[in-house]
Every structure is written in structure tokens, then in C-alpha cells.
Amino acid sequence: MSVNGKRILLGVTGSISAYKSALLVRLLVKAGADVQVVMTESAKAFITPLTLATLAKRPVFSSFVQSEHQSGGEGSWTNHVELGLWADVFVVAPASAHTLARCANGLCDDLLSAVYLSAKCPVFFAPAMDLDMYRHPATVENLRRLGSFGNHIIRAEHGELASGLVGEGRLAEPETIMQVLSTFFDHPKPLLGKHVLITAGPTQEPIDPVRYISNHSTGKMGYALAAAFVKAGATVTLVSGPTGLPLPDPAIRRIDVQSARQMFEATQAAFAEADVLVLNAAVADYSPAHPAEQKIKKKEAHFSLELTKTTDIAATLGAQKKPGQLLMGFALETNNERENALKKLHTKNLDWIVLNSLRDTGAGFGHDTNKITVIDKDGQTHEFALKTKAEVAEDLVNIVAGNLVS
Known part of the structure; x- marks a missing residue:
């Protein structure tokens, strides 16, 4: 058309x-x-x-x-x-x-x-x-x-x-x-007039000016979600950790961050105006307590690094959630998958938890595919076959849209 x-x-x-x-x-x-x-x-x-x-x-x-x-x-x-x-x-x-x-x-x-x-x-x-x-x-x-x-x-x-x-x-x-x-x-526009806030990619926690702690997230799933929500008519803000990915749609507002603290601050600043928050980023749980101002030289045979817990974005914003706001979290697990996902769903006041396991072939970091199970706050479970991340994103948009219009 x-x-x-x-x-x-x-x-x-x-x-x-x-x-x-x-x-x-x-x-x-x-x-x-x-x-x-x-x-x-x-x-x-x-x-x-x-x-x-x-x-x-x-x-x-x-x-x-x-x-x-x-x-x-x-x-x-x-x-x-x-x-x-x-x-x-x-x-x-x-x-x-x-x-x-x-x-x-x-x-x-x-x-x-x-x-x-x-x-x-x-x-x-x-x-x-x-x-x-x-x-x-x-x-x-x-x-x-x-x-x-x-x-x-x-x-x-x-x-x-x-x-x-x-x-x-x-x-x-x-x-x-x-x-x-x-x-x-x-494209159908079930989310026209809605503001969706998405986090994506990894965070990098500095050890010194040269080194950092991070993870294997590429941001592919989060960027696919941003593209799918825009197609559904939503206004999308994407808070992105460091990735090599291009912006999938020029209508997306991207906020680039590096550390877990920066991601929390950017997400919290935009949260009040969001109808939906999708927490897809792989945020570091711990960060070096005292990053060195100069490059640390290799001297001793053993080196200890003191870490401090980062702000739990999902739990903090879940506690701030207003009536009408919807929160979707992600849980990438390696064992006791469902038990860990349900705990995260309820303790962080989420509306959905999207579970995927590194034990599933083709799921997790770096792949162009993903295999997810979505559990909502009422305990209903939706299991999906292995799909491309673009298709997974469409499935998740449909779940959110169905809830907003019902």
C-alpha cells in the first residue's frame, strides 16, 4: 500500500x-x-x-x-x-x-x-x-x-x-x-500514541582507562525490539550500551551509555513518560569499586579487584511503576531457568519475564535467532519455537499490544 x-x-x-x-x-x-x-x-x-x-x-x-x-x-x-x-x-x-x-x-x-x-x-x-x-x-x-x-x-x-x-x-x-x-x-499500528522505552546491549564497567568488565551481549535482540515497536506505531526511546549496530529506524531516539550507572540514570530519566519499559540490556551486576585513574601495570602474580553491586534497574523502576505502566524483563539463565525467572518476575514487580536459556541451541548472545518462554504476572506461560530475533520481537510486540488494548 x-x-x-x-x-x-x-x-x-x-x-x-x-x-x-x-x-x-x-x-x-x-x-x-x-x-x-x-x-x-x-x-x-x-x-x-x-x-x-x-x-x-x-x-x-x-x-x-x-x-x-x-x-x-x-x-x-x-x-x-x-x-x-x-x-x-x-x-x-x-x-x-x-x-x-x-x-x-x-x-x-x-x-x-x-x-x-x-x-x-x-x-x-x-x-x-x-x-x-x-x-x-x-x-x-x-x-x-x-x-x-x-x-x-x-x-x-x-x-x-x-x-x-x-x-x-x-x-x-x-x-x-x-x-x-x-x-x-x-504496518498495523496497534501501539500508535504509546511511548516504549527499551534498554539494549551490554554495559562496560571500567577497571582503569584501558580495561573494563563486560559481557557477550551484542544488542541484537534489543535493537530488533526497537524496530518492531516502531513498526507497531510506538514512539521508541532506546537506551543502548556499546554495540556496533546501526540504528534500525531513523524514528528511534537512541541514548548511548557505557556503564550500568549511566544506563540506570538514562532509563530512570525517561521512565516517567513511558507506557512500556522493556529491559533487555545485559547490565553488569557488579562494578569495580575504585577504578584506577592510570593504566594498571602487570606486576604481581595475583591481582584482586574489589567489586560493588550496581543499581538493580528492574527492581528500582518496578518499585516506581505507576498504574497503567507495563514492565517487561528478560532472564538469560544457565540452570534452574523457570525458578530463577519466576523469582525475578515477582520480586521486581514485572508484568512479564522473557526467559531464554544458554542451553538452547541458537539462543542467547551473538546469534541472529532466539528461543523464548514468556511468563506473565498471572502465571500464564507462552512458549515459542526457535525464531529469528526479528520474529521474536514481533511476538513480544503482539503480547504487549494485546495487553494495552484489552
Whole structure:
């Protein structure tokens, strides 16, 4: 199905990357979409309304009142409410730092922001700005707020910027935005409007500036879960330990951490706004009590390392869980699998525990497959055959979705 026959409202704001909006309109129209462009006044300095109107085959709107020349007669009112109701999706690309700030804070001083506040459809923001602006705490907070409202964020890409700097801030390529929209329309959206927080990968606990304690987790299962939840319509925040994995979907907000403490702090900070928390990361249970500031030299035949227990993320957040929030934990076991999993389920106030065993061929760290058993807080058990981790992720999304809609 993709975007064919879909009504796409495209918001264009004042950014040098506005030239890419012409390419995006062209791709959407060729794919069979009906495109209506709304521009800010500052966007006209970068691309003309005539260009976008010609490509979209529709007049471009930029103000509440169209002039006589624009309307072909007397001045006419542009109804922002009707535009918001007309669209299947509203895509703001490029979304400048100024527009992000206005929308995140509910300001309504132009047509585009009025349409945003009136829109009943899903909204996608594709930010574009210079590196330092994109990294600024104000922009980071505005993107976080927009995501917490249920909007979708198409992350800016890394590359050469108009300023000559190299880094994050480039508008996602039109082909990438098309891919995001196609995925959105092609997949059922049972979790639309829900915020899912996922932890993934290992943690690294420093011994000295060179060495650390870690485990064999690759993050594959957590990243597959993030991709599956996005496809189901959820807004996804992924707190990731060190991995070599690429972000599976540009709509995912990834927070990179290294240590167990950093993972706890990042997860706790985002927990209050989450409807679902999926604790998939392999977090270290112990960390060196006194990491050395300099590299430890090899001298003695025996070396002792004092360890201290790390914060139990599942238990801490399980105790903070509010009514309506759902928690899913994972238990990778080598013996007494079910007994250990049930203990974790109940002592940490989880709604589900996902059990897998290193004794099962093809399950555990490093594989592209997994074999799981899911036990819920009421004692019901769901056993699954060996599947790819992408398929396992789909199964877990279905379990969560079934609970949220029931």
C-alpha cells in the first residue's frame, strides 16, 4: 500500500535544507500521494511557493488569509482545522530549531504551528539545523517533548553541514523520509500514541582507562525490539550500551551509555513518560569499586579487584511503576531457568519475564535467532519455537499490544 492514495500534509520551514522538500514532494507525488504544502514565511527565503505548488499540483498555503492573487478572486481564509483533519499524516521537513521550539511549547503564531496544534493525524518531525544547534540542550529537550506527545521524530543525519562543520544536523534524505512513511502505512499500528522505552546491549564497567568488565551481549535482540515497536506505531526511546549496530529506524531516539550507572540514570530519566519499559540490556551486576585513574601495570602474580553491586534497574523502576505502566524483563539463565525467572518476575514487580536459556541451541548472545518462554504476572506461560530475533520481537510486540488494548 505504501503512500499511494494517502493525503500528506508537508510543512516546510526556514532551513537551507528546504530545497530537499522539492525532492520529497516529487517522490510522494510519483508514489501516488496527494500532497498539500504548508510553508512558514521564512521558508520562502530558501525555496519558492511556486516550485512546491508546481510539483504538488496544489496551491501552497503560508498564511491564514490568502491574497486575492493567490485565491483567484477575493481574499479567502485558510482553515487550519480543516487541513489538520484532511491529512493522513503531517510531515514537517525540514523542521527548524525555531519551529521545533514553537510546537514543543504550544506557541501558535503562524499557520504551520496552528495546523500542528489542530492535527488529528500522526505527525512526523524531521529536524535540520547546524551541529551545535542540534546538540543544544534546548533543542534536545524540545525533541524529547515532541516525542513524549506521541509525535514521530525522523532523526537528523550525520554529514557535512551548510556551515562547513561535519556532524549530526542534516535533514534526513527524501528517500529515508519516504521509507519511514512507507513503513508507517504498510504496518498495523496497534501501539500508535504509546511511548516504549527499551534498554539494549551490554554495559562496560571500567577497571582503569584501558580495561573494563563486560559481557557477550551484542544488542541484537534489543535493537530488533526497537524496530518492531516502531513498526507497531510506538514512539521508541532506546537506551543502548556499546554495540556496533546501526540504528534500525531513523524514528528511534537512541541514548548511548557505557556503564550500568549511566544506563540506570538514562532509563530512570525517561521512565516517567513511558507506557512500556522493556529491559533487555545485559547490565553488569557488579562494578569495580575504585577504578584506577592510570593504566594498571602487570606486576604481581595475583591481582584482586574489589567489586560493588550496581543499581538493580528492574527492581528500582518496578518499585516506581505507576498504574497503567507495563514492565517487561528478560532472564538469560544457565540452570534452574523457570525458578530463577519466576523469582525475578515477582520480586521486581514485572508484568512479564522473557526467559531464554544458554542451553538452547541458537539462543542467547551473538546469534541472529532466539528461543523464548514468556511468563506473565498471572502465571500464564507462552512458549515459542526457535525464531529469528526479528520474529521474536514481533511476538513480544503482539503480547504487549494485546495487553494495552484489552
